[in-house]
Amino acid sequence: MSEKPRLIYFNGRGRMESVRWLLAAARVEFEEIFLDTREQYVKLIKDGSLMFQQVPLVEIDGMKMVQTRAILSYIAGKYNLYGKDLKERAFIDMYVEGITDLMHMILMFPFSPPEAKEKNLALITERATHRYFPVFEKALKQHGQDFLVGNQVSWADIQLMEVILAVEEKTPAVLSAFPQLQAFKTRMSNMPAIKKFLQPGSPRKPPPDDHYVSTVLKVLAEE
Amino acid sequence: MSGKPKLHYFNGRGRMESIRWLLAAAGVEFDECFLETRDDLLKLQKSGTLLFQQVPMVEIDGMKMVQTRAIGNYIAAKYNLYGKDLKERALIDMYVEAIIDLDELLMMYALQPADKKEQYLANIVDKATNRYFPVYEKVLKDHGQDFLVGNQLSRADVQLLEALLMAEEYKSDILAKFPLLQSFKARISNVPTIKKFLQPGSQRKPPLQEKDLPKVMKIFNLGH
Numbered sequence: 001m002s003e004k005p006r007l008i009y010f011n012g013r014g015r016m017e018s019v020r021w022l023l024a025a026a027r028v029e030f031e032e033i034f035l036d037t038r039e040q041y042v043k044l045i046k047d048g049s050l051m052f053q054q055v056p057l058v059e060i061d062g063m064k065m066v067q068t069r070a071i072l073s074y075i076a077g078k079y080n081l082y083g084k085d086l087k088e089r090a091f092i093d094m095y096v097e098g099i100t101d102l103m104h105m106i107l108m109f110p111f112s113p114p115e116a117k118e119k120n121l122a123l124i125t126e127r128a129t130h131r132y133f134p135v136f137e138k139a140l141k142q143h144g145q146d147f148l149v150g151n152q153v154s155w156a157d158i159q160l161m162e163v164i165l166a167v168e169e170k171t172p173a174v175l176s177a178f179p180q181l182q183a184f185k186t187r188m189s190n191m192p193a194i195k196k197f198l199q200p201g202s203p204r205k206p207p208p209d210d211h212y213v214s215t216v217l218k219v220l221a222e223e
Numbered sequence: 224m225s226g227k228p229k230l231h232y233f234n235g236r237g238r239m240e241s242i243r244w245l246l247a248a249a250g251v252e253f254d255e256c257f258l259e260t261r262d263d264l265l266k267l268q269k270s271g272t273l274l275f276q277q278v279p280m281v282e283i284d285g286m287k288m289v290q291t292r293a294i295g296n297y298i299a300a301k302y303n304l305y306g307k308d309l310k311e312r313a314l315i316d317m318y319v320e321a322i323i324d325l326d327e328l329l330m331m332y333a334l335q336p337a338d339k340k341e342q343y344l345a346n347i348v349d350k351a352t353n354r355y356f357p358v359y360e361k362v363l364k365d366h367g368q369d370f371l372v373g374n375q376l377s378r379a380d381v382q383l384l385e386a387l388l389m390a391e392e393y394k395s396d397i398l399a400k401f402p403l404l405q406s407f408k409a410r411i412s413n414v415p416t417i418k419k420f421l422q423p424g425s426q427r428k429p430p431l432q433e434k435d436l437p438k439v440m441k442i443f444n445l446g447h
Contacts, residue, residue, distance in 0.1 A: 052321045052354055063313060069292065070316035077309050086300055090286060093293035098275045131275055 005030040005060040008044070010219065012212040013205045014107060015068045016056045018162060020204060022072055024197035025158045026079035032203065041219045069100075076155040088150045095136070095148055095156040099163050102132050106166050110208040111216075125171045128163075133178050136160055140180040146187055153191070161188040169207055228253040228283040231267065233442055235435065236428045237330065238291045239279045241323075241382055243427065245295060247420035248381045249302035255426065261442050292323075299378040311373045318359070318371055318379040322386045325355050329389050333431050334445070344393060351390050356401050359383055363403040369410055376414060384411045392430055 005023060009016035011034040023030050035041055035055065045053050051066045058065045061078075065071045076082040076092075083089045105124050112120050139148055148156045164185055167174050175182050188194055197204055228246060232239040234257040246253050258264050258278065268276045274289045281288045284301075288294045299305040299315075306312045328347050335343045362371055371379045387408050390397045398405050412421055420427055431439065439445075 051317060051358055052324075061310070063310070065313060065317065067317045067320035070313060070320050073316050074309060074313045077312065086297065087284070087286070089300070090288060090293060090297045093296050094274060094288065094290050097290035097293050101275070135274055 004028075005058055007032045008035065008049075008057040008059070009055050010035050010212065010216055011205070012208050012215075014056075014208070014216070017205060018068065018103070018159060019056060019058060019071055019075070021158050021162045021197065022075050022079075022081065022155060024203065025153070025191075025193050026075065026081060027193045028075075028079065030203070035219050036215060038219050038221060072096075072155065081153065081155045081158070083150050083154055084152075088154075091149045092154050092156045095139075096159050098132055098135065099156070099159045102127055103159075103163050103166065106163075106170070109170075110213050121170060124167065125174060128167045128171070128174055129177070132163075133175075133181060136184075137178045137180045140184060146184075157184075157188060158194075161185065161194065166207075227251075228281055230255045231258070231280040231282075232278050233258045233439060234428070235431055235439065237279075237431075237439075240428055241326070241385060242279060242281060242291065242294055242298065244381050244385045244420065245298045245302075245304065245378060247426065248376070248414070248416050249298065249304060250416045251298075251302065253426070258442055259438075261444065264442055295319075295378065304376065304378040304381065306373050306377055311377075314372045315377050315379045318362075319382050321355055321358070322379075322382045325351060325386055326389070329386075329393065332393070333433075333436055347390075348394055348397065351397060352400065355386075356398070356404060359407075360401045360403050363407055369407075376411075380407075380411050381417070384408060384417065389430075 005028065007016055007019060007030055009032070020030075041055075044050050044055075044057070049064055050057055051064070054066060056066065056068055056071060058071045060071075060074070065074060073082070083092050102124070105120070105127065109117070109120055109124065136148065145151045147153050148160065161184075164175065164181060175185065189198060196202060228251065230239055230242065230253055232255070234255075243253075258267070264278070267273055267278070267280070272287050273280055274287070277289060279289065279291055279294065281294050283294075283297070288297060296305075306315050328350060332340065332343055332347065359371065368374045370376055371383065384407075387398065387404060398408070411417060419425060
């Protein structure tokens with residue numbers, strides 16, 4: 001029986017991508033099962049594998065974990081990416097939650113109706129440049145350290161890296177006013193585990209396309 | 224200077240209510256500073272005390288904490304409501320995350336247009352009784368213990384009780400098919416700190432009244 005964590009999700013980023021990033025950064029190899037059909041999904045529900053009838057599902061350490069944040073917290077806690085004490089964890093949590101709000105806008109973007117896409121894209125860029133990135137730019141500037149919290153790499157750094165790249169895919173010059181974040185991005189890209197994850201052939205998934213959107217809608221039978 | 228946590232929010236449940244529950248359950252006294260107008264929120268934003276320009280914000284242990292989950296995590300861990308190890312925390316997190324999903328559904332009811340409310344309510348009842356409540360009923364049945372995780376009170380129990388009571392406000396017999404959740408509700412309501420919070424005069428907030436909705440919408444600049 002494999003000891004590697006096993007990820008069950010669509011063959012695309014969605015809510016599982018942050019889990020892939022975190023496991024990769026922690027140098028944990030994992031397997032993936034991709035949902036392509038509604039039948040697979042219905043079977044998972046009937047088997048009782050999905051606690052709340054939803055994916056992501058991650059089989060890890062004998063548990064069938066659901067709920068993205070629960071999964072990420074567990075991985076961060078297990079692989080020492082959650083700070084050294086309660087206060088560091090508080091800051092990591094605050095940063096991660098802010099980033100997750102921005103990520104959520106990006107996640108939902110492909111599913112928004114065509115007439116709303118331009119407005120949503122503008123909102124993503126606006127929020128990134130005025131609400132979220134300034135916070136992290138300031139944090140890095142104030143303590144002058146390489147990482148957001150506690151002078152060591154944490155879940156917050158990995159999520160920030162993920163969201164920076166995701167926003168850049170939509171707005172390439174988004175970091176132009178953020179020199180600290182530019183340097184942060186370079187530094188993180190050069191960390192061996194992340195460098196490997198950013199190379200072709202890694203489990204990292206490409207940006208969502210029409211095929212991904214239609215697969216998700218079909219599997220979940222969303223109207 | 225008071226050592227008590229200080230909560231910044233409007234005078235209503237919203238996203239702050241689960242924090243009030245958690246502090247109350249932990250027996251921690253707290254102060255509240257209510258936003259009455261949009262200007263109050265703008266002032267707070269301009270003062271630079273809101274990390275992402277949003278409330279809830281809780282001043283606690285020298286930090287100005289934002290993001291409901293981060294605040295909840297900190298309080299739960301500090302006051303020993305987060306299980307004894309990583310695996311118990313994983314279970315608590317899974318249970319709590321789903322309850323938060325249900326809470327969101329309940330919270331959004333007030334914002335539905337009048338002609339959509341009935342259908343929305345049907346959806347709430349469907350999700351509550353078919354997706355969420357059966358899970359917790361089964362958990363309690365399987366281990367036969369008083370609490371959801373690790374045989375001791377945790378944040379999961381506190382948040383579940385909050386959700387059960389809120390759901391009952393929408394449909395009073397919503398727990399009819401869930402005997403173990405009914406006894407869970409009675410049991411957790413009798414935990415002394417929680418019993419106190421459930422009494423009149425506590426800092427628990429009432430459900431949002433229709434007449435108060437415009438004021439809340441104005442503060443948060445919603446629906447324009």
